[in-house]
Amino acid sequence: xxxxxxxxxxxxxxxxxxxxxxxxxxxxxxxxxxxxxxxxxxxxxxxxxxxxxxxxxxxxxxxxxxxxxxxxxxxxxxxxxxxxxxxxxxxxxxxxxxxxxxxxxxxxxx
Amino acid sequence: xxxxxxxxxxxxxxxxxxxxxxxxxxxxxxxxxxxxxxxxxxxxxxxxxxxxxxxxxxxxxxxxxxxxxxxxxxxxxxxxxxxxxxxxxxxxxxxxxxxxxxxxxxxxxxxxxxxxxxxxxxxxxxxxxxxxxxxxxxxxxxxxxxxxxxxxxxxxxxxxxxxxxxxxxxxxxxxxxxxxxxxxxxxxxxxxxxxxxxxxxxxxxxxxxxxxxxxxxxxxxxxxxxxxxxxxxxxxxxxxxxxxxxxxxxxxxxxxxxxxxxxxxxxxxxxxxxxxxxxxxxxxxxxxxxxxxxxxxxxxxxxxxxxxxxxxxxxxxxxxxxxxxxxxxxxxxxxxxxxxxxxxxxxxxxxxxxxxxxxxxxxxxxxxxxxxxxxxxxxxxxxxxxxxxxxxxxxxxxxxxxxxxxxxxxxxxxxxxxxxxxxxxxxxxxxxxxxxxxxxxxxxxxxxxxxxxxxxxxxxxxxxxxxxxxxxxxxxxxxxxxxxxxxxxxxxxxxxxxxxxxxxxxxxxxxxxxxxxxxxxxxxxxxxxxxxxxxxxxxxxxxxxxxxxxxxxxxxxxxxxxxxxxxxxxxxxxxxxxxxxxxxxxxxxxxxxxxxxxxxxxxxxxxxxxxxxxxxxxxxxxxxxxxxxxxxxxxxxxxxxxxxxxxxxxxxxxxxxxxxxxxxxxxxxxxxxxxxxxxxxxxxxxxxxxxxxxxxxxxxxxxxxxxxxxxxxxxxxxxxxxxxxxxxxxxxxxxxxxxxxxxxxxxxxxxxxxxxxxxxxxxxxxxxxxxxxxxxxxxxxxxxxxxxxxxxxxxxxxxxxxxxxxxxxxxxxxxxxxxxxxxxxxxxxxxxxxxxxxxxxxxxxxxxxxxxxxxxxxxxxxxxxxxxxxxxxxxxxxxxxx
Numbered sequence: 008x009x010x011x012x013x014x015x016x017x018x019x020x021x022x023x024x025x026x027x028x029x030x031x032x033x034x035x036x037x038x039x040x041x042x043x044x045x046x047x048x049x050x051x052x053x054x055x056x057x058x059x060x061x062x063x064x065x066x067x068x069x070x071x072x073x074x075x076x077x078x079x080x081x082x083x084x085x086x087x088x089x090x091x092x093x094x095x096x097x098x099x100x101x102x103x104x105x106x107x108x109x110x111x112x113x114x115x116x117x
Numbered sequence: 118x119x120x121x122x123x124x125x126x127x128x129x130x131x132x133x134x135x136x137x138x139x140x141x142x143x144x145x146x147x148x149x150x151x152x153x154x155x156x157x158x159x160x161x162x163x164x165x166x167x168x169x170x171x172x173x174x175x176x177x178x179x180x181x182x183x184x185x186x187x188x189x190x191x192x193x194x195x196x197x198x199x200x201x202x203x204x205x206x207x208x209x210x211x212x213x214x215x216x217x218x219x220x221x222x223x224x225x226x227x228x229x230x231x232x233x234x235x236x237x238x239x240x241x242x243x244x245x246x247x248x249x250x251x252x253x254x255x256x257x258x259x260x261x262x263x264x265x266x267x268x269x270x271x272x273x274x275x276x277x278x279x280x281x282x283x284x285x286x287x288x289x290x291x292x293x294x295x296x297x298x299x300x301x302x303x304x305x306x307x308x309x310x311x312x313x314x315x316x317x318x319x320x321x322x323x324x325x326x327x328x329x330x331x332x333x334x335x336x337x338x339x340x341x342x343x344x345x346x347x348x349x350x351x352x353x354x355x356x357x358x359x360x361x362x363x364x365x366x367x368x369x370x371x372x373x374x375x376x377x378x379x380x381x382x383x384x385x386x387x388x389x390x391x392x393x394x395x396x397x398x399x400x401x402x403x404x405x406x407x408x409x410x411x412x413x414x415x416x417x418x419x420x421x422x423x424x425x426x427x428x429x430x431x432x433x434x435x436x437x438x439x440x441x442x443x444x445x446x447x448x449x450x451x452x453x454x455x456x457x458x459x460x461x462x463x464x465x466x467x468x469x470x471x472x473x474x475x476x477x478x479x480x481x482x483x484x485x486x487x488x489x490x491x492x493x494x495x496x497x498x499x500x501x502x503x504x505x506x507x508x509x510x511x512x513x514x515x516x517x518x519x520x521x522x523x524x525x526x527x528x529x530x531x532x533x534x535x536x537x538x539x540x541x542x543x544x545x546x547x548x549x550x551x552x553x554x555x556x557x558x559x560x561x562x563x564x565x566x567x568x569x570x571x572x573x574x575x576x577x578x579x580x581x582x583x584x585x586x587x588x589x590x591x592x593x594x595x596x597x598x599x600x601x602x603x604x605x606x607x608x609x610x611x612x613x614x615x616x617x618x619x620x621x622x623x624x625x626x627x628x629x630x631x632x633x634x635x636x637x638x639x640x641x642x643x644x645x646x647x648x649x650x651x652x653x654x655x656x657x658x659x660x661x662x663x664x665x666x667x668x669x670x671x672x673x674x675x676x677x678x679x680x681x682x683x684x685x686x687x688x689x690x691x692x693x694x695x696x697x698x699x700x701x702x703x704x705x706x707x708x709x710x711x712x713x714x715x716x717x718x719x720x721x722x723x724x725x726x727x728x729x730x731x732x733x734x735x736x737x738x739x740x741x742x743x744x745x746x747x748x749x750x751x752x753x754x755x756x757x758x759x760x761x762x763x764x765x766x767x768x769x770x771x772x773x774x775x776x777x778x779x780x781x782x783x784x785x786x787x788x789x790x791x792x793x794x795x796x797x798x799x800x801x802x803x804x805x806x807x808x809x810x811x812x813x814x815x816x817x818x819x820x821x822x823x824x825x826x827x828x829x830x831x832x833x834x835x836x837x838x839x840x841x842x843x844x845x846x847x848x849x850x851x852x853x854x855x856x857x858x859x860x861x862x863x864x865x866x867x868x869x870x871x872x873x874x875x876x877x878x879x880x881x882x883x884x885x886x887x888x889x890x891x892x893x894x895x896x897x898x899x900x901x902x903x904x905x906x907x908x909x910x911x912x913x914x915x916x917x918x919x920x921x922x923x924x925x926x927x928x929x930x931x932x933x934x935x936x937x938x939x940x941x942x943x944x945x946x947x948x949x950x951x952x953x954x955x956x957x958x959x960x961x962x963x964x965x966x967x968x969x970x971x972x973x974x975x976x977x978x979x980x981x982x983x984x985x986x987x988x989x990x991x992x993x994x995x996x997x998x999x
Contacts (some may be wrong), residue, residue, distance in 0.1 A: 033149050050149060051176040058181050070145065076155065080148025 032082040065091035130174040152755035198974025205539035223547035226500035228344035228554035239573040243462040253458040256418040261450040271467040278418040287426040292319040300366040315389035331375025337393040344375035349389035385478040471744040479572040502631040503890035504596035520612025531603040548589035640938030642880030643968035662799025664736035671824040673853040678822040693827035703865035713768035713786040728818040741775035742794035759794035764810040899987040907992035919988035
C-alpha cells in the first residue's frame, strides 16, 4: 500500500520538509512542527515518520557535513522528491475541492 | 564561548544505541540525540538531560532502527537459556545429595531472609494510607533544662500548635493531639473502658481518617463532642445508631458527633475515640499551666506544609518563635524540629513522657534493623558459601562439559550465564521450600513478643511476592558468582588433558577460607546464645535484696483495696498481705526530693509507699530501727520514713552509722520526716541500674494500691481463679490484672529473652547450614580419595590411620575457627554487653565451651561417619575397575 496516501502527521512532516528547504533534518523538523502545531512533537516519532516517507519514496536524504555541535556526528538532510511534491499537491487539491463544496451560507450558519 | 563543565550523555546509553542501531542510521540518530541532549543541558540541567537521553535511547528501539542480527541474538539466547535450564536440571538430578544439601541449606537460611523482608515491608507500609502522608510532619521537642540536654521528645506543648497556626507561613494545616483520654464509658447499663485522644477538627484535614457518619469539619469543634470508631460504636451501642447519642465518661457527658472508619493497623497512632480538644480546654480552664510553653509532656502537633513549601523557611520560622518563647523561661530551653511522618515508626528513638501509655506507638530504630539484616545476611551468605564450595569442589566432574562447550564455541559469558542460571534455578527451588518454612515460622515470630503482635502482621502482599523472587534470584547470583567466574576461565585444552587437577589446588585456599569463615560465624552465634542465656538466667535468679517467692501482685487500678484485702485474708491459701504504691525491681519508679540539714543540698531518691506488712512479707532486711509505728490515714499525716543505707551515705547522716540515724529528721518532698528504720541496700530498679538512695513512707488510702499476697497453695490455678472471682465482684468492668512477682521480673527483661530467642534461632540455622556444607565437603573428599584409601589399605594402613588422614584437614580448619570465634565472643561480651550491667556475673569458661563442644561434636560425627565408611571399604571393590 505504498501509494500517495498521506496520514495527517505524515502530511505535516512532508510540508515541513518542503518548507525548510535546505535545513530539513530531524531536529529542525521537530522544532518547526512543535512551534507551528503547538503540540509537543517527539523526536522518535518524527524519525519514524521520516523513515516511512523515505520508504514510500516521498523524500530522499543524504548526510551533511560534520559539525562540532552534535558530538561530531553528521546530520541527515531530507528533500522532497517529485513523488512527494505530487502527494502534497494532490492532498491539497483534494481538500480544496471539498472546501469548495461547502456552500458559504450553510458554513456561516453553522 | 566556553561552558562551565562539559556534560556528556551517559556513555552506556550511547553504546546501547550504537549496539542495536543499523549502521546506516546510527550516525544521524546519535547526532540527533546529542543535539537534543546539549539543548536540554542548557534548558533543564544536566541531570534531566541525561534522563531524557536515556528515555529517548530506548524509544528509538524500533523495528526500523534495530539491526536484524540482534533479534537473532536474543532468540539464540532464549534457546540457550532453555538449554542451560535443561543441563542444570540434569546436573541437579545427577548429584542428588549435593543438590539436596544446597537446596535445603539455602531454603533454611532464606526463610530468615523472607521473614526479614516481610518484616521490613510491613514496617515500611506504616502510615502510607494518608493521602498527604509525604508532606505531614510531627514536631519534635528538644528539651534542655538547667543547661543539660534531657533529650528529644515526641511530644510538645499546645502552645506550639497555636504559634505555628499564627506565625508560620507556608503551612496548610496544623493539628494538635493530646494523649491519654481514657475512662469508663457508660451507655445505659453498658460500661466499657475507652481510650483515645483529644483532637481538633483539622485532624481530619491533615490525616486521611474517613468519616462514615457525621461532618468531619464540625464533629470535633464543640466541647464535649466525641467521634467514635466503628468498632467502638458497635461495642458501646451494639446495632443501634450511635450518632447524636450521648455517652458518659467518668463524670462528663459527651455527645457522639461522628463515626469514623477504624484506624488501619499500620498507623502509628491508634485510638477508639477522639474527643474535641475544646473539651480539654474547658476542663483545664483553671489550670494556668495547661497551655504553657513548657507543658510539653502530653501533646503532639502534626503539620501539613502547603505543596511546594520551603521546608527550610518553615524550620527557621519555628526556631525563631521558639527562641522568642525561651527568653521568658529561666532554666528551660526548648527547640523544635520536624520529623516526617514516614520516619516516625522506623527512625530516631524519641523519648515519651512518663505516664503516657498507649501513646508510644510501634517504633523500630534503624540500628536494630541493620543488626537484624546483618545477622540474616551472615546466615544466608553461609548457605551461599556452601553452594560455592561444593560447586568448585566438584569442578573436576564438570570440567569436561565446559571444555566441550567451549570447543563448540561458547564464550566466557555463556559459561558464566550457564552457571548463574544453574545457581538461580537452585535458589528458586529453595525459595519454594523456604516459603513453606516461612509460613511455619511466621506465627512463631509474631507470637514471640506482644510488641511484635502490635507491630506487624506479615501478611502476603503482591509486592512481598515480587520481593521474595528478587531476593531468591539475588541469592542465586551471589551463590553462583564465584563458580561462574571460575568455570568460565577453564581452557578447553586443560579440560581434556590430565593437568586439570593441578589448577584445582589454587582454589583450595579459597575453599578453606570459606569453611573457616562459616564455622567462625557459627561458633560466634552459638557461644553468644549460650553466654547470653546464662546471663539472662542469672539476672532472673538475681538476689534483689528482698524475697519475691510466691508473691502475687494484684493491681487494684482505681478500686479501694479494703474489700479485696478482707476477702483475701479469709482465704486459707493466703498467708500474708500487704499494700504498696508500686512494684519495685521491675523498672517502675516513683521519685521524691530529699533534703537533710543543708537545705541547698537536695537529691532525687526513689520512693515507695508501703504498709506495715510490706517489709516482713518481702523479707526486707533492716539493719537498724524497725517498722512504721504510726498508722496515718492521709498523706499529710505521714511523718515516718524507712531509708536504705545509700541514703545515709548520700547525706552522710550520723556519719553513716545506721544505729545513730534512727530519729534523725529529713525533708522528703517538702515534708519533715523522721527516720524510723534503715534497710539493707536492695535493687529498686532493674539489674542494670546502680543501687541508689531509696526511702519508703507509709501507704495511705489516698494512694493507688497494689496488693501483694503471699500464697501457699497446692493448686495455684484454682486459687488464682478464686481470687479473680472476688475481683469480678469488686470491679466488673476492668480485667483482673495480677501477676506473680517472678513473672513480672521475667516480663521486665522480656527484651533479653526475645533477643536470645532470635540469636538462638539464627545460631541453630547457622549450625545446620554449616554442618550440611561440611558434610558435603567430607563426602566429596572421601569419594575422590577412595582409590587412594584402597591402595593405602593394601599397603597396610590401619583404620585409625586413615581416619586421621582424612579428617585432619577439617579438624585444623575447625580449630582455626574456634581460635578466632571464642576470643571474639569473649571480648564482645566483656567490652560491649556486660559493662551495661554493673551487677553481672563474669562469663564462665563452661558456657563458652558448651557451644564449641556442640559444634565440634556434630562435626566429628559427620566427619567420623564418612571417613569410617571410606576407611572400612573393601579395597578390592574400589580398585577393581578403572
